[in-house]
Amino acid sequence: MSTLRPRAVLITRETELSALLARHGTRGQVEFYLSSRGQSFAEVEARDRIQSDAIAAAKSAVPAEWSFAEVSREDLNRFLFFPNDVIVALGQDGLVANLAKYLGGQPVIGVTPSADMGEGVLTPHTLRALPRLLARTGAGDVETQARAMVEAQIQGGDSLLALNELFIGHRSHQSARYELAFGGESEFQSSSGMIVATGTGLTGWARSIMTATHVDYDIDAETPQAAFFSREPWPSRTSGDSLRSGVIDAETSLDVLSRINEGGVIFADGIEQDFLGFDWGAVVNIRVADARLHLVR
Numbered sequence: 001m002s003t004l005r006p007r008a009v010l011i012t013r014e015t016e017l018s019a020l021l022a023r024h025g026t027r028g029q030v031e032f033y034l035s036s037r038g039q040s041f042a043e044v045e046a047r048d049r050i051q052s053d054a055i056a057a058a059k060s061a062v063p064a065e066w067s068f069a070e071v072s073r074e075d076l077n078r079f080l081f082f083p084n085d086v087i088v089a090l091g092q093d094g095l096v097a098n099l100a101k102y103l104g105g106q107p108v109i110g111v112t113p114s115a116d117m118g119e120g121v122l123t124p125h126t127l128r129a130l131p132r133l134l135a136r137t138g139a140g141d142v143e144t145q146a147r148a149m150v151e152a153q154i155q156g157g158d159s160l161l162a163l164n165e166l167f168i169g170h171r172s173h174q175s176a177r178y179e180l181a182f183g184g185e186s187e188f189q190s191s192s193g194m195i196v197a198t199g200t201g202l203t204g205w206a207r208s209i210m211t212a213t214h215v216d217y218d219i220d221a222e223t224p225q226a227a228f229f230s231r232e233p234w235p236s237r238t239s240g241d242s243l244r245s246g247v248i249d250a251e252t253s254l255d256v257l258s259r260i261n262e263g264g265v266i267f268a269d270g271i272e273q274d275f276l277g278f279d280w281g282a283v284v285n286i287r288v289a290d291a292r293l294h295l296v297r
Contacts, residue, residue, distance in 0.1 A: 004084040006138040008062040011089045011099050012055060013073035017048035047117075051091075054113035054127060058090050061130040063138065076102050077274060086137050088130070089123060096122035097200075097269040100149060100293040101161035107137050107144055109296045121203065122295065137296055144294040148198050150226045151289035152266050152276060160276050162268035163293050164201035166286065168256055168278065169193020169231075170263045177259035180230070180243050183252065187240045191233040194256065196248075196286050198226050205270075215245050224288045225249045253287040 014022075020030045031041040055070075062068050071079045076099055081087075087108040089096045096110050110123035111130055125133060136142045152166050153159040160166070169176035169192065176193045179186060197206035199219035209229045210216050217227040226248050233241035248254050258264045264278035278284060 004082075005066060006063075007067040007069060007082060007085050008134060009081065009085045009087050010055070010058055010068070010070045011073065011076070011087060011091075011095060012051070012070070013091055013095055013098075015048040015051050016044050020044070050114050050117070054090055054111075057127045058088055058111065058130060061127070061134055063135060066134075066138070073098050081106060086134060088134070091123065092117060093119055093122040094270065096293070096295070097163045098271060100147075100163035101268060101291075103291075103293070105292070105294055107142065107294050107296050109133050109137060122200075125296075133296060143297045145222060145297055146292040146294055147200050147221045148224050148226070149289040149291050149293060150196055150198050151287055151291070152196075152268075153285045153287070154266075154276055154278075155283040155285065157282075158276055160266060160268050160274075161289055161291055162196075162201070163198065164204050164269045165195050165197040165206060166266060166268055167193055167195060168266050168284065168286075170260055171265045171272070171275075172263060175234075176264065177239075179257040179259065181255040181257075182228075182243060182246055182248075185243060187243045188238060188259070189230055189233045189241065189243070190236070190239040192231040194228060194230050196226050196228045196254065199223055202227060213244070217245075217247060219247070226286075226288055228254055228286070248286065248288060250288055253285055256284050256286065258282040258284075 024030045024033055034041045081103060085106045087106050089108055089110045090113060109125055111125045112120050112123040150162050150166055151159055173192055175190055177190050179188050195206055199221040202219055219225045229245045233244060235241045258278045258280055261280050265275040266278050267275040
């Protein structure tokens with residue numbers, strides 16, 4: 001930890017009600033919109049109240065002598081994190097994945113607003129435990145889990161980190177064409193894109209792929225490995241499907257050459273708005289990242 005006074009940074013995302021109000025303007029219009037579709041305004045309002053109460057409780061848990069900042073998920077790419085920050089991610093597991101790529105080793109306390117609002121894999125802590133966790137984290141008296149991440153590096157260009165998975169393909173998820181090179185083998189493929197998942201990500205999107213293909217990888221969240229999957233590769237006279245999946249580690253990586261004329265993208269952890277362009281001729285190297293997410297146990 002830094003010798004500077006800690007700063008608590010509270011990360012949240014807008015609620016369903018906030019998003020609906022931004023779209024429809026008034027509570028009355030939101031209620032009419034939901035009721036006309038057989039949905040309950042009361043349920044949406046209750047979830048919003050839970051989130052508001054949780055934010056108030058999280059703020060009150062911050063030690064008086066600390067500084068404090070609050071940022072929404074939508075503003076993460078414009079927020080400047082400091083080395084002395086202690087991050088509190090208040091929400092569902094996906095929120096932790098969304099912020100991981102913006103950090104530089106700061107400890108993350110994942111807190112769920114309510115026990116019935118998510119799986120709690122990355123947000124296992126309760127609001128009741130937060131005051132103690134903040135104090136101990138600020139003093140450097142906690143254990144953290146260093147979860148592995150994966151990185152996409154465009155040749156001669158930008159890079160992108162992911163905690164769960166990277167998607168490589170067409171932005172509309174239509175057929176993507178590319179040349180894949182791994183383990184001394186190469187293959188031209190036409191598929192609905194590729195997924196590269198860490199041990200953390202193998203419990204998410206990649207799990208459905210493994211279930212459908214009967215290919216199973218078991219990678220611990222802290223192990224510096226990642227599994228890649230081609231999604232429904234199409235065998236033809238010019239394209240193959242033999243390099244359907246594999247595991248990259250600290251000693252190996254995956255190279256992909258784009259043959260997508262337009263609309264090729266690489267995005268991380270389901271955030272399609274924050275992407276790398278991957279049109280025809282672009283080459284991306286996928287490897288296990290040096291960076292880790294330090295999740296407070």
